[in-house]
Amino acid sequence: MIKVIKKYLPSGRSWVFSIPFIWLLLFFLLPFALVLKISFSSAVIAIPPYQPVVEFADNTLTLIFNLGNYLFLASDSLYIAAYWGSIKLAFISTLVALLIGYPMAYAMAKAKPSTQLVLLMLVMLPSWTSFLIRIYAWMGILGQQGLLNSFLLWIGIIDTPLRLMNTNIAVVIGIVYAYLPFMILPLYANLVKLDRSLLEAASDLGSRTINTFWRVTLPLSKGGIIAGSMLVFIPAVGEFVIPELLGGPGTLMIGKVLWEEFFNNRDWPVASALAIVMLLILIIPITLFHRYQSKELEKNG
């Protein structure tokens, strides 16, 4: 009798599996479905400020799909410019972060094992302090009378202060500064595992250092480059704090536009439609990142 009951009760194994699964299903996947639903609604002055999509009254089930939000996004050049601006700035920032981060990760991987731990700590430490405050630090540096301009004027490189604050340059500096550790970490993890014997083989066969780097090291670190770049690019596309604090009126980024639609205009349906389109744009980079992550899991498993 007990055996029969036990057979139908979930096993311990499925309990272990279902707790994280249900939590993530409920608080991660289901909310996206709701964003999709609300993106087909229209804004009204009420609490919550949108028209219900599914309605059941007088024995009739009404489903109203309002495509207006998407048509609105496509017709208004502001939104298209904001998407384009986000992708452009995120791409430039990712490239700059890669160009700075790769040599850094390379030098770290080459260092003595005891030094490596210290260097790793030094790279990670800034990302454990407040993100907001690290962006704030640049406000004092980049301003018209900021430290950078004072310094450049003092050493005599420039005669008139440069306009850096509230420009796209400031946004790129901010993104690179904030996300550099996330670029370095996967690159370092990849480069440190690199098989030294391959480099020695290349050198023994007469390959020059530069040549070995291009033909052996760089292709082997492709996985780290992809992971690091995606860890910078994807969050940078949706970034809100950096364009808000360092950017100016000319900085159009989609995270900021979404925030303003939501908090200032209280137009939840348009904000939802903006989020859905952003997700569609990011689906390729996210898949790329995910594929790399699962490959890593299998490799070590």
Place this chain on the structure above:
Amino acid sequence: MVKLPKPGFSTIMLFLGLMFLYVPMLILVIYSFNASRLVTVWAGFSTHWYGELLRDQQLMNAIWTSLKIAFYSASMAVCIGTLAAFVMTRFHRFRGRTTLSSMITAPLVMPEVITGLSLLLLFVHMAQIIGWPQDRGVATIWIAHTTFCSAYVAVVVSSRLREVDLSIEEAAMDLGATPFKTFFLITLPMIAPALAAGWLLAFTLSLDDLVIASFVSGPGATTLPMVVFSSVRLGVSPKVNALATLIILAVSLAAFIAWYLLRRAEERRKQTLP
């Protein structure tokens, strides 16, 4: 043939890169001791702004709220993240594996505005259907933070779980321990450092989050980043510099202790090995 050590291109870049990371924070710390309200003008040494900071009641309340949320979120995220990591590394071939692995890695890169908006809509729907949460605040921020922090915990813990020698767990099971007992007596002590690291990471991530908290919070709960953001938006203020200095000090101290403990553990492990 002896090669003379000369700093290569990558070493110079590493040095410059670290300068790039640390100089802005150093400037923040220096200017927190500035007597002038203007950040660009040095008017002598003063600890005036630290006093101002401690007298700011709103800020102190926000710090307390943030610490409370970060503590609860980190603790819950360690539970969920560890379970997810355990499932991903120990169970192979089961239904829903791909879904779980996507759901656990996606929050790592998901733009915060999307996560924030989606969770807010969930809470609004929940309030309509089951009547909870009537007003958003600490509880809703806790759920939101737990969800994205568990992804980070899962990454940290799963990399440790993959390193652990499986034969010890197998030996315990062969000797008659239940899987449950094996996990608590064998696996858990072995992965404890990773759990601690994951907890600390989740704690700092939760303490730091502005965007998601702004979406899912109500009038009842204001976290520290929300207060800092509203003051920073109006321009540079030396009080924020003082706060930044205290945060940098606390994080450096914690990092130093972690580094010291890690090194000691490593040395001890080397000694016990034959």
